[in-house]
Amino acid sequence: MSLFKSRGTKRDGEVDFSRLPRHVAIIMDGNGRWAKRRGLPRTAGHAAGAETFRTIATYCKDIGLEYLTVYAFSTENWKRPAEEVSAIMDLLKKYLLEAIGKMERDRVKMKFLGDLSPLSKELCALCRKTEEISTHYEGCQVNICLNYGGRDEIVQAVRALAAECAAGQRNAASLTEEDVCAHLYSAGIPDPDLVIRPSGELRLSNFLPWQSAYAEFYFTDVLWPDFSKRELNRALADFQSRSRRFGGV
Numbered sequence: 001m002s003l004f005k006s007r008g009t010k011r012d013g014e015v016d017f018s019r020l021p022r023h024v025a026i027i028m029d030g031n032g033r034w035a036k037r038r039g040l041p042r043t044a045g046h047a048a049g050a051e052t053f054r055t056i057a058t059y060c061k062d063i064g065l066e067y068l069t070v071y072a073f074s075t076e077n078w079k080r081p082a083e084e085v086s087a088i089m090d091l092l093k094k095y096l097l098e099a100i101g102k103m104e105r106d107r108v109k110m111k112f113l114g115d116l117s118p119l120s121k122e123l124c125a126l127c128r129k130t131e132e133i134s135t136h137y138e139g140c141q142v143n144i145c146l147n148y149g150g151r152d153e154i155v156q157a158v159r160a161l162a163a164e165c166a167a168g169q170r171n172a173a174s175l176t177e178e179d180v181c182a183h184l185y186s187a188g189i190p191d192p193d194l195v196i197r198p199s200g201e202l203r204l205s206n207f208l209p210w211q212s213a214y215a216e217f218y219f220t221d222v223l224w225p226d227f228s229k230r231e232l233n234r235a236l237a238d239f240q241s242r243s244r245r246f247g248g249v
Contacts, residue, residue, distance in 0.1 A: 030199030030223030075149035114148030
């Protein structure tokens with residue numbers, strides 16, 4: 001698994017759009033720092049980050065990417081100030097209401113990965129309605145990790161498998177990786193080929209640890225609200241320059 005921290009590359013924009021990765025995952029990080037540098041409240045950073053998400057998701061659809069997964073809100077993010085958490089949820093509600101109104105035009109499939117039960121009933125209903133409307137769309141699928149934690153996801157899968165074994169539905173000795181995958185939030189979705197983290201941090205932060213076992217990583221100092229189509233192209237071009245051997249020679 002190779003690590004690459006970008007401060008700019010000569011391959012800017014040199015993407016072969018005929019051989020894109022099938023699945024790109026992004027940790028949308030740096031909203032708070034973006035706002036702080038401008039003397040703005042953290043909520044302003046999240047609002048700017050939401051617009052960046054809209055731009056990048058649309059661009060991924062336009063270039064023909066099959067799957068985009070973004071880290072919107074982690075299980076650890078509940079520790080943040082109540083005002084900030086409320087602002088994030090309000091932004092998500094606003095985005096979903098707008099998305100529902102434009103789904104027939106944009107035709108982007110949406111799916112939520114995570115435990116939605118702690119969310120408000122209204123927000124849960126909007127998430128489910130968005131998923132239901134988009135089930136018949138073809139093309140780019142945008143997965144939004146909401147109240148998501150990678151370790152929690154694995155624990156939930158193990159619990160479900162343990163219950164099936166206890167009920168005699170499965171034999172514990174014959175469990176496979178495929179059985180675990182089938183019980184993850186991401187069941188049916190191919191693993192990410194490329195994981196991108198803006199903001200200069202060099203860690204996964206509990207994001208798709210199982211699914212990212214063979215992913216390529218791309219790190220950049222650019223904060224998420226400043227992440228552009230050009231920066232995504234840099235990441236894609238760098239990905240295409242790598243040799244993926246999956247343990248082989």
